[in-house]
Amino acid sequence: MGASRRRPLPGSARAASGRRGLPDVDVGHVGELQLLHVHPSLVAPGALPDRPRPHRRGAPALRQARVGRVEGVLRGPDQRRLAAGASRTARRRCRPALGRRCDLSQAAPARALLGLPRPAISVRPRARRRAKRRHRDAGEPGGPRRARPAVRARGLGRLRRAGRTRARGPRQGPACRCRAPARPGRPASAVDRRQHRATCPVRGDSSRCPDPRRLERQGDGDPAGRRARTADGGRHQAGAGCSLPQGRSHRTGARRRVPGRTTRAAVPHRQGESRMTQDLTQASAAGLAKLYAKGRASPVETMKAVLARAEKMGPRINALCRIDTAQSLAAARASEKRWRKGKPLSPLDGVPVSIKELVRVKGWPHSMGSKLSDKTPADADAPAVARLREAGAIVFAQSTSSEYGHKGVTDSPLHGISRNPWNTERTPGGSSGGAGAAVAAGLGPIAIGTDGGGSVRIPASFNGLVGLKATFGRVPAWPPSMTGDLANTGPMARTALDCALMMNVLARPDARDPFGLPADGIDYAKKLGGKLKKLRVGFVLRFGDHPLDIEVAAMVTRAARQFEALGCKVEDVEAPFSYPEAGRAFVIHWLAALQRLLQLYPESRHDEFDPNLLAGAKAGLRYSLQDMVNAQVTRRELAIAWNLFFAKYDLLLTPTVAVKPFAAGKNLPDGPDGKPNIQWSPYTSQFNLTRHPAATVPCGLSSEGLPVGLQIVSGHYRDALVLSAAARYAEAHPLKFPVLPETNR
DSSP: OOOOOOOOGGGGOOOOSSSOOEEEHHHHHHHHIIIEEEEEEEETTOOOOOSSSGGGTTTTTEEHHHHHHHHHHHHHHHHHHHHHOOOHHHHHHHHHHHHHHHOOOHHHHHHHHOOOOOOOOOOOOHOOOOOOHHHHHHSSSSOOOOOOOOOGGGGGGHHHHHHHHHHTTTGGOOOTTSHHHHOOOOOOOOOHHHHHHOOOOTTTTTGOOOOOOOOOOOOSSSSOOOOOOOOOSSSSSSSTTTTOOOOGOOOOOOOEEETTTTEEOOOOSSTOOHHHHHHHOOHHHHHHHHHHTTTSHHHHHHHHHHHHHHHHHHHHHHHHHHEHHHHHHHHHHHHHHHHHOOOOOOOOOOOOOEEEEEOOOOOBOOOOSSSSSSBBBBSSSOHHHHHHHHTTTTEEEEEEOOOOGGGGSSSTTTTTEOOTTTTTTBBBOOOHHHHHHHHHTTTTTTEEEEEEESSSSSHHHTTTTTEESSSSTSSSSOOOOTGGOOOOEEEEEESSHHHHHHHHHHOOTTTTOTTOOOOOOOOHHHTTTOOTTEEEEEEOOOSSSSOOOOOHHHHHHHHHHHHHTTTOEEEEOSSSSEEEEEEHHHHHHHHHTTHHHHHHGGGGGGGGGGGHHHHHHHHTTTHHHHHHHHHHHHHHHHHHHHHHHHHHHHHEEEEOOSSSOOBTTTTTTTTTTTTTTTSSSOOHHHHHHHTTEEEEEEEEEESSEEEEEEEEESSOOHHHHHHHHHHHHHHHHHHOOOOOOOOOO
């Protein structure tokens, strides 16, 4: 449209206005000018577009003061002020009326916002046909921008009322009743809608609404405010998803009709579970903290979702041996109050966490996975548990372990076999296999495990998690482990950020640990943002002549090369120490610790031990004091060799485990020759002997869809660098975590 000339109003359109002495203006011109064809170039006091409108000359008048008000709002900086002062929904719906030609139905919210009366516009059939032709021609390529068709005067009142309702209702989501008090037979008020929008965890997107009750909404063809129901009578259909009424802004994709409503077709959810519940059980700890801070979820909702999922998945994976429902819900309610006040204790406040049964929890039996252990409830928390409680985390469950944590898989005489949620025919690793399986299955985003030879890193690798064995003494431990200074307490989570948040809480000294390190004052979460440029990285594929799965070797090698893209200088190097010697030193230390169990219980009860544990304990009796001294010397030499290595390289990359997850219930996988492979985990135990920090991060999925882990190791006290490297790699090459089913199908 070209530039329009302006001319004075026709005399017939001007008349004495009344008290203020302002001239009246033809409403036909004003209505079209201000609401149908609003554009700054067309609006001026006392001006009209060139094209006459003879068929509208007889319309009632509107004060020139009203025209000036509309002009002043819709032009120049005042237009921007209106847009800034209105809500986002009003701005979005009024934008067409503020800057371009638009349909009167689009301008109705603008009129309602400005407080203008309903214009009386008479459109004759011939003019309506011409408008339709212009609207049809406007879609031609290269054609001029033309007006959209006008509407009938008869429908203006209904359109205006519906427009006002839509502007403040459905565009911001239906007035969900999940947060408002029940008011049978009455429509939702504006107060109810505002309350819902302030508290609803899905912000009005009723397709994700976790509440299966009825919604109420006014408008959109329901001026009487009738109660809207879901297609199944107000209840979720198992496996069919939410079918709650949608506003016009949600009408995308396939549609289906509900009486009185237009809704989006239901999105399939997990059987009997809403989409928001899925989100809460699959969210990370950091993600939950963000939801809590924004009011989009609460610790109580999260805890209930986790408990419901644990009830369904418990028999399937056997990851949790104890769940304290009452205590966890009470802690969740207390956490919810803190978040509402804006005073959370930490980012972990309100986050569910499970504790390995080898770690002492006040009020729970310290079962150790054994039928022989004392089942008296503990009278104090271990340091890690106490720190988590101080941070507001919800200690809700105890995870399974092998008996006394003696092997790298998780089954015990007390609890039976734990299974990998990625494939329940496979092992989750061990001995913290219950913790790893629980996090992978959505039974809490974080967990506490113990690592005496890889017991955090092995299950983290088998379950696609991040697990950290920190520098010895960084995370205090009490009571002392039977394996002495080999054991470490460590975090397990889906992300390195969650592990860092846990380290901020766990890495504090405790007087009960004589080997505990002083606080380092590091914010591990902030350290994750550091760059890896110019770091020297050594890559060791084998620690000797031991079997290595072909797929594991290929994926770990590819991951090492990907560190070059992160700015690191990666070199293929040899291990500085012979694996057979290091392996023998570890075995002597480990079996010597196991044989102590034979002294704790009478021989008449030894048959209640796990047969594998009993065989190892008896094997430990064969070693002499001289063997132990030699093992200590080897351990010292091994630590010196790796210290010299880390003086040259910042990081070491290796496979976490030499094999893929093998069959559940077996202690050892089958080797290439079909015999049991006793060297299936040569990479982890060395760093329990040397006390270096080591973490595992998932680096891919095997052809069977099972996770494979990459181990990252660094020098003493460089725990933050290890987590930072894991975080940067996972960020650049994320593992898409599947939503693991709850039950066998």
